[in-house]
Amino acid sequence: MSYKDTLLMPKTDFPMRGNLPNKEPGMQEKWESEKIYEQVQTRTEGRPLFVLHDGPPYANGDIHMGHALNKVLKDFIVRYKSMAGFQAPYVPGWDTHGLPVETALTKKGKVNRKKMSVAEFRKKCEEYALGQVDSQREQFKRLGVRGDWDNPYVTLTHEYEAQQIKVFGEMAKKGYIYKGKKPVYWSPSSESALAEAEIEYEDKRSPSIYVAFDVKNGNGVLQGDEKFVIWTTTPWTIPANLGIAVHADLDYVIVNVNETKYILAQGLLETVSEAIGWESYTIERTVKGATLEHTVAQHPLYNRDSLVMLGDHVTLDAGTGCVHTAPGHGEDDYIIGQKYGLDVLCPVDDKGVMTEEAPGFEGLFYDTANKPITEKLDEAGALVNLSFMTHSYPHDWRTKKPVIFRATAQWFASIKDFRDDLLREVNNVEWLPKWGETRLYNMVRDRGDWCISRQRAWGVPIPIFYGENGEPIINDETINHVSGLFREHGSNIWFEWETKELLPEGFTSEHSPNGHFTREMDIMDVWFDSGSSHQAVLEERNELQRPADVYLEGSDQYRGWFNSSLSTAVAVTGKAPYKTVVSHGFTLDGQGRKMSKSIGNVMVPNKVMKQLGADILRLWVASVDYQADVRVSDDILKQVAEVYRKIRNTFRFLLGNLHDFNPEEHGVDYDQLPELDRYMLVKLNDLTGDVKTAYDNYQFAQVYHKVHNFCTIDLSSFYMDIAKDTLYIQHADDPTRRGIQTVMHEVLVTLLKLLSPILSHTADEAWEQLPTKEAKSVQLTDMPKATQYLEAAELKAKWDTFMALRDDVLKALEEARSEKVIGKSLTAHVSVFADKEQFELLNGLNNLDKLLIVSDVSLKEGRNEAPSEAKKYEHLSVVVEPAAGETCERCWVVSKTVGSNENHPGLCSSCAEIVENHYS
Template sequence: MSDEPEQQRDYRPTVFLPKTGFPMKAGLPQKEPGILARWEEEDLYGQLREARSGREKFILHDGPPYANGNIHIGHALNKVLKDAVVRTQSLLGKDAPYVPGWDCHGLPIEWKVEEKYRKKKRNKDEVPAAEFRAECREYAAEWVGVQREQFKRLGISGAWDRPYLTMAPDAEAGIVAELLKFAETGQLYRGAKPVMWSPVEKTALAEAEVEYEDITSTQIDVAFEITECPNVPKLVGAHAVIWTTTPWTIPVNQALAYGPDVDYALVEWGGTNRNFLVAKPLVEAFIERFHAANPSEHLEHFGKTFKGSDLAGTIARHPMHHLGGFFAEPRPLLPGDFVTTDSGTGLVHMAPDHGEDDFELCKAHGLNPKFVVDADGRYKEDWLWLPRTDERSGSVINPKFNAPDGPICSDLREAGALLSSSADYQHSYPHSWRSKAKVIYRCTPQWFVPMDQETSVVPAEAGTSLNGNASPDEIPASAGMTLRQKAMQAIDATRFVPAKGKNRIDSMVEGRPDWVLSRQRAWGVPITLFVDRASGEYLVDEAVNARIVEAVKAEGVNAWREENAAHFLGETRNPDDYEMVADILDVWFDSGSTHAFVLESDNWPELSSPADLYLEGSDQHRGWFQSSLLESCATRGRAPYKAVLTHGFTMAADGRKMSKSLGNTVDPLKVMGEYGADIIRLWALSVDYTEDHRIGPEILKGVGDQYRRLRNTFRYMLGALEGYTGNLEDAGAVPELEVYVLALLADLDGRLRKAVEDYDFNTYVRALTEFCNEDLSAFFFDIRKDSLYCDAPEDDRRRAYRAVLDLLFHALVRYAAPVLVFTAEEVWQSRYPDGGSVHLLEWPMVPGVTADGARWKALRELREDVFEAIEPLRREKVIRSGLEAEVSVPASAVPEGFSDEDLAELFITGTVTRHDGEGITVTKSDDAKCGRCWRLLPEVEEDGALCNRCERVVDGWDAAHAQGGEA
C-alpha cells in the first residue's frame, strides 16, 4: 500500500456550467454586414409585410433628407429613432411599413453642380436648361444611392428598393397637381413684397432656408431735417434722428415711422442751433453714441417733450435731397405700431424695398417700392445716386459697403447728416444655410400663398388622392376660414411629442407672413401657370391643368417649356396671349406635398393618409412640419399627420456645436467601422433626444460598456438554457424568488409598453438595461448560479430556474430587437438557427404575476448592506468570498417570511443568523469547504469533501456516465 496521500478528485466535469457558442467578443463591424446581406437575400422586409398583412396599420411618414453628401450623426440619430418607432409598433403586432424618401430638387444640389461649372470656367446660364437639370438629377441620384447603403448599414428596415424621390416624374406630377389645386381654389397670388433674398445664390429664400449667426455691423445715427410739422411748428428745422445697422438701405428711404404713444424729446447740439428729435427713453444712449463719434462736441437734453401723435402730418427731407429727383421727394413721418423704445432712437427709417414693416406701412400710405437692387445685391447701374466706382458698385452685403468709411457713410457725412457711426454693433443676422452668406430683404415680384384670405369650402376633388382613394368624408368644410385659421385648428388636433413642440409651431404659424412659393432657379418643379398678359390673372382651366399634369408625369419637369404651350392651352387659346411662368417652386412645397404623392399613391398601397407620425429635428417646426401642414390644410382642410415627434440636435461631448473647423465632429460611418451600428443605435436610443444631446469618444466608450453588459446577459442565458426544451407549466412548484422575478418582468413589460406609447426610448432602453444589469445579472443570476451549476438536472429548483430563464429569454430578445437589431438577431439565431428572424416575432406574452414588492425591496436593501459589511474582510483577504462569511443581521431588518437558510442563499454567504441589536457583523466561517460547490457547511467533514447535496449529484453523475461507458 502506497504511503502517498490520496489525490483529491477533480469535480469540475460534474459541474453543469453554461455552454454556448455565442462569443463574448461581439465583432460587430465584421458580423453586421453579413447579417444585412442575409436579410436582403431572404427579403426580410417583405416577409414582415406579409406576416403583418391585414393588421392594424401604423404609418410613419419619412421626412426626406437632402441627397447631397454622406450622412452625418444627425442623420443617424433621426433614422434610428424612426426605425425604433416602426420596429416597436411592428413588435406590438401592427402593420408598420416604412417607405424612405429623398428631397432631390433645389438650391443645395444646384449649387453643387454650379461649383463644378465654376471649376471648369463654365457659365450655367449658357447651358441649356434640360442639360443642366440632367446633371442635377444625376448628382442627386448618385447621392441617393450612397445614402441608401449608409442608412441600410445602420440596420434601418424599409422599402429600400421602392423609395420615393421628389425628382421622379410621378412625384413631380404630384407636386404640380397639388400646386394647381391651390390655383383652382384661388389660394395663389403674384405680388411684389420684400422677401429674404440671397445675393450670392440670386434667389428668394424661405424662413426654413435661413439660419441666424452672430455678426458685427456698422451702426449709424442719421439726421433727417423736418420741413413741415403742422401740430408742433417749432419742430420745423429740427432733425428727426434714425438709427440703423443697415446703412445701405438709407438711399432707398421713403419715410420715417414714429410710435404714436412714445414720448419724444429735443436734444440740442451746443453752439450749432441744431436740435435732434429722439424718443425720450433713448436720449442718453443717443448722446453716448454722439459723443463717441464727436468727442469735442456737446449735446444736452433740451427739455422739450412731445407725444408721438403730435408728429402726425410731419414731413422731413432725405439727407441726400440735394441730388434731386427721388431724393428730393418729401419723406413723411408715419405712425407705426411696431416702433419701440428698446433700442435706437424711437424713429425708424422706412425703406419699403427692404423691410416687411416698411413695405406694409408705406404701401398703406401710397409709397411703393423702387426695385433698385439687382439679384446679385448691387444697386442698379441706372440708379446709383453718384458716379459709379468700384467701391460704390459693390454688393450691399459687403462690410466695406456699409463701413464707417464706406460710400454710404461718406456721402451722409459729407451731407452733414451722419451724427455717429461705429463698426461695433453685435447682433444676430440671417444667413443662407447653404452658401452661409448674409441675406437681405429685397422687394421682387413673387408668387405667394395668402395666410389670411378667406377660402370657400374645400372641394371634394381637392382632397382626392392621385389614386382616388381619399374619402370625401375625410375632407372637412372650411368655408369662411383662412389658411392660418385652418392650420391653427389642425395644430390643436395634433399630438406633439414633446408637448412643447405645439407651442413652438403654434407661435410660428400664428405670426408667419404669406408663403413665398417662387424661386428664381432652374432645378426644381416649375410653377406651371399661364398668366393672361392683358389682365395679369393666371389661367384656371381644369382641362389645361390635366394636360400639364399628364405631360409632367410622362416627361418630368422638362415638359414645362415654350414649345408645349400650345398643346397645354388647347386649340381655343393663343399662346402669345399668355406668359408661361418661369419660376420654380420652393422645395418646401415639394416636401410639403409628399403626403399627397406618397401616402395617397398607388405606388405605395401599403401606406395611408393621414400619417400616424411625422418625426424630424426641432428645426422642422418651421420647415417640413409647417410646409406639410399648410399644404394639407389648404387642399384637404386638415393636417397630414396625427402626431409630430421632434428631436434635438447632436452636440460635441463638451456641449459645443459640431464643426469641421473645430475638429469635434463624429462620423457615423467611422463609428460603425470601429464599433458597429448597434453601438450607434444604443447611443441614439439612450440619450434624451427631446433635448440637444452629446456624443464623443468617452460617451461612445460608455455606450460600449453598456452594450457589453447587455451582451453578457444574453450570453449567460444562452449558456444556461443550452439543450432546454421545457416550459414553466412542466416545472412544478415555482420558488418565491422566481415568482418575484416574473413579477419584475411583468412590471418591466408594462413600463416598456408605456415607453413605446410615449415614444420614450430613453426610458425604454434605461428600463431594459437596468432590469438586465440589476435585477438579473447582479441579483437573480448571481443567486441562482449555485443551483444552475451544482443542483441535479432534475432538481425542482433548477428546473424552475431554467423555465423562468426561458421566459426571460423570449421576452428580452424581443424587447432588445428594435434597439440592437443585429445583436438580437445573432442571439436568436444562436438558440434557434432554423427559427427565422427575431424581427418577425411579436411582443412577448408575459405572465401576469405579482409579488410583494415592498417586502422584496427591503430584502434587497439588506442584501446590499450585507455585501458592504463583507467587503472590508474581502479587501483585507480575511475571506475570499461571501461563501466563507458567517453573517449576523438585526432581526428587525429581515422582512417576514424568510428563514436563515433563505437569507444565506439570497446573500450568497456561508450562514446567516439574527440578533436583537443594531448593525451587521461578519466573521470567517470555521466550517470546511465543499470540493464541488465551494460552500462552507457543517456537514462537510474536511476541505475538499462533498456536502450532502453535491454527494447525491455526483453519485448520479457517476452512475449515468458509468452506464454510458465513461469513467
C-alpha cells in the same frame, strides 16, 4: 472520476465578443436576401395601420451624426410598432431639388452651366442627386434601419412632381396663391428669393449711423427748422428711403443741441444722446406722435420727399423712435408704404448691386456701398454719428452669406387667408416635447405670407401660363394637364417643350385672343416640394395613409418641414398632415460644442460603425435624452459599449444555461415554481409593462435604463448569481434547476423582444441561438404580453424587502473580504441579528445560505442580541467569520459534511449524493 465532468457548465456558440463591425454587414445581407421588411409587412397585414412619415434628408454628402440620430429613432418606433399590434410600413425619402445640388455640380462636378441649356443642366442635377441618394441609402442601411429601401420616395420622381402640381393647383383654386412685388429675403450669393426656413442667423459687423432728415413741411405742427433723427445699420438702404415712421401714442421731443433742433422719441432721448455724444441739450417742446402724421422731411441725398407716417411697429426697443422707411427693403416698411401710397423702390439688382435708381452709387455691391453713402451723408451735413456694431444678422443657410430684404415680383402663398385654420390644427396635434406646440403656434401666428418662387433652374416649375396681356392663367384644366404631363414625362419638359405643347390641346383664354401664351420660368421653393409629401407620398402610396401618425425630425424643422407640411396640408385638406410631432435636438461633441471640421470634433457614423458597430451607435441613441441637444464622443461611446457588453454577457449567460432546455419538454408551470422564481417572473412582467409604456411614449432612454438595471441588478447581481449553484451543481432534470431554466428562458425571450427595436443585430444573433423559437427571426414576433399575477404585490413586497436585507449582508461580506477575514463569500459563515419582522421574513425562507451565497448562516432574533464585534447596518447587524468545515471539491461550499461519504471523501454530502445517483 473528474468531478468537473459532473458539473453542468454553460455551453453556447454565442460569443462573448460581439465583433459587430465584421458581423453586422453579413446579417444585413441576410435580412435583405430574405426580404425581412416584406416578411414583416406580410405578417402584420390586416392590423391597424401605423404610419411614421419620413422627413426627407437632403441628397448631398455623407450622412452625419444628426442623420444617424434621426433615422435610428425612427427605426425604434417602426420596429416596435410592428411588434406591438400594428402594421408599420416605413417608406424612406429624399429631398433632391435646390441650390446645393446646383452648387455641387458647378464646383465639384466642374460643370460649365453657361455652355448648356437649362434642361441639360437639370439632367445633370438629376443624375448627381440620384447618385447621392444611392450613397446615403447604403449608409442608412448600414445603421440597421429597416424600410422599403428599394422603393423610397424621391422628390424628383415623376409621380411626386405630378402630385406637387396638384397641391399647388388646389391652393391656387382656393385663392391662396398670388403674385406681388414685395420685399422678401433675397440672397445675392444665390441670386434667389428665400423663405424664412432657409434663413439662419450669424454675427455680422455693420455700420451704425444716425442720420438727420430736414423738415420740409411741418404741416402746422413743426416750424420747419427741425430735423428728424433716424438710426440704421444698413446705410445702403438710404437711397431707397421714402418715409419716416413714428408711433401715434409715443411722446416726441424737439431737443436743441448746439442750436440744431432734433426730433426723436422722448423715451429714447437718454440712450441716443449717450450714443451720439451730446454733452448737453435742452428740450424745447414735446408733441404726440399722432400730430406728426403727414409732415414731410427732405431726403438727405436726393431732391425727394420723405413722408412721416404712423406705424404700430415703431417701438422704444432701439433706435430713435423715428424709423427710416424703405418700402422696397423691409416687410414693415412695405406694409406701411402700401397704406400711405408709397412706391416700392428697390435700387438693388439680383446680384446685390446698386442700380441707376440709386444715383451716385450705381454699380456698387450693396455692402461696399455702405462707406460711400455714409461719406455722402457726412458731406451733406446729415450724418449725426457713425460707429460700428456686431449683431445677429440673417444669412443664407446654404451659402452662409448675408441676405437682404429686397422687393421683387414673386409668387406667394397667402398664409393670412387660412391662418386661423392653421392655428386650430396646431392645437389638435400632440407635440413631444410639449413646448413644440407653443413654438409652432407662435411661428404660424407671426408668419408673413410665404414666398414660394425661386429664380433657379433645379426644382419643380411653377405651373402658370401668361396670356398676351400678361395675366396669369391657372385653372383645373391647366393644372390637371400639366400634372398628367409631369407624371408621364417629368418636369424637365417645362424647359424643353414649347409653351403650346404644355397646354391642353385646343386651349383658349380670354387673356390671349390670338392664342399666344408664355409660361412662368421660376421654380418652387424646395420647402414646397417636401411640404407636399403628405399628398405625394401619404396619398400616392396605397400602403400609407393621411394623416400620418407621427412626424419625427430635428427641432430646426419647426420652421422647416413641420411648418411647410402643415401649411400645404391645411390649405388643401383643412387638416394637419400629422397626428403627433416628435422633435429631437442637435448632436454636439463631448464638451457640448457644435461639431465643426475646423475644431476637429466631427464624429462620422460610418467611422463609428467600422470601429464599434451599428448596435453601439443605436444603443447610444437609446441612452440619450434626444428631445434636447445630445452629446457624443469616443468616451461616451466607450461607456455605451460597456453597457452593451453587460447586456450581451447577460444574453450569453442565459443562452449558456439553456443548452439542454426545451420549454415544451422541460418547462415548469408558474404555480409549481419556488417563490424566488415566481418573484423574478413578476419583476420581468413589470419590466415588460414599463418598457412597452416607454416605447409607446417615445421615451427610449427609459427603455435603456430599465433594461440595463434589470440585467445588472435583478439578474447579474441577484438571480443569476444565486442560480449558478443550482444550475451547475444539480443534475440535469432536477426540478429546481428546470424551474430556474424556465425562468431564464422566459427572461431571455422577453429581453430579446424588448431590445429588438434597439439592438436589432444582437437580438437577432442571440435569437438564432435559442434551442427552440417561435419564429425564424425575433423581428417576426410580437412584443411580450403582460401577465396579471394575483400574488404580484405580495411577492414584490416580500422579496424587495429581502433584497434590502441582503444588501446589508453583502456589505458585511465585502468589508470582511477587505479586512482579510474571508476570501470568497462561499468561505463565510454569517451570523445575522434581526428584529422581529425581518427575522420572521428571513426565517421563512428556504436555503438562506444559497440566497446569500455563503456556506452557513446563523439567524437570531433581536439586533440587541448582537455581540460587540457585529457590524451594524440599516436593517441588520452582521458578524462574518470563516465557515467551519472543509471545502467541497465540486461545489466549493465549506461544509462539515465533506468526507462523510467514503466513496467521495472530497465532496459534501449533497454533491456526493448527486454524483452517486447520476454519474456513477
